[in-house]
Amino acid sequence: MKFAIRYLENKETKLKGRYITNHHIIPILEQYKSEFTISTIGKSVLRNDIYLIKIGTGKKVVLGWSQMHGNESTTTKAIFDFIKYIANNKDEQEVTEFLNTFSFYVIPILNPDGAAVYTRENANKIDLNRDAKQLSQPESVVLRDVFNKVQPQLCLNLHDQRSIFGFETGKPAIISFLAPAADPEQTITVSRKIAMQQIVVLASKLQAYIPGCVGRYDDTFNINCVGDTFQQFGVPTILFEAGHTKRDYNREITRKYLFFILLQLFVLTEANGISATYKDYFLLPENIKNYKDVILRNVRLQSFPYPISIGIQYKEILKGNTVKFVPEIESIGDLSNFYAHKEIDVAGSEILINNQKNIKIGDKISLINNYFDKTLEYFDKNSLEF
Ligand SMILES: [Zn+2]
Structure with missing residues (x-):
């Protein structure tokens, strides 16, 4: 079945626009509590709950987290579209395969306080993506605890990027990726290679829909960033940046492409077998602030x-x-x-x-x-x- 039809049939219509908070997702989580394992894994600075959803029981463990930056909600919407797709299609063979192959753990809103007031930072005005070394914030500790507990083989660090990014060609950066560096030398470690190769697969799928609008972020190493730290621990980590196109200020178009990526990533696809080498990662255009x-x-x-x-x-x-x-x-x-x-x-x-x-x-x-x-x-x- 075509990705676009899957999207139309499974879009989580309870979530729309840019303002997505615990208040919006709690009723949806409630609805899925008999379908998936949903737990409260900790509290934010202001004592709001942080949730974890576990989908599938397979050996391939993937950990994703969205809204680490409270005002970056597009990936959260896509996560719930994906969950709805899985819940609605459990009888499909490829969904059964996914559920048996993967254990997908996902934190839909890591920074519920920032989400509530629509800020990047948490309630202590700390950017959680600069707190990976110090772990000074409760939200950072929650993520690290889950990381240690579930021991993922792949991490998905889910973000939005501003509307200022494009490419030399003049096209906008609708989706950007990064395989974060694991050291200051930007060595292509084993885990980075895996992340890069995955990105190449995802990007080549997207090229069919948004040619020339998929790129990569600058890979300067920063040990305070969560992705860089996890990569240094040897766990392949992919940073996703949901970007902008035309009048899509509610990021509903980008949301659809993120749903496609999640389908592709978990191999629910009619186009299996895209051959990919990590080296092609460097062929992706680099984001520039030219928009x-x-x-x-x-x-x-x-x-x-x-x-x-x-x-x-x-x-x-x-x-x-x-x-x-x-x-x-x-x-x-x-x-x-x-x-x-x-x-x-x-x-x-x-x-x-x-x-x-x-x-x-x-x-x-x-x-x-x-x-x-x-x-x-x-x-x-x-x-x-x-
Ligand atoms: Zn971000």
């Missing part, structure tokens, strides 16, 4: 003698139970080396931003229109379509 959310091109401003570009980034602000995307001026000048998820060419016009001629970096934007013809609108903060 903006929006670029206005060919803008005339009185303070510049020639047309310039204006770069706009959305700030993610939690309001109530929704993440709002607030556009701000991020750069003014020559942006010829940058691409954007939305490009607007104003063809040499003078513009007004919020009815002002003077603009500066950091200004929040409501409306951009033509100076001479105010009915000509180039950008409206309410125009973001989801």
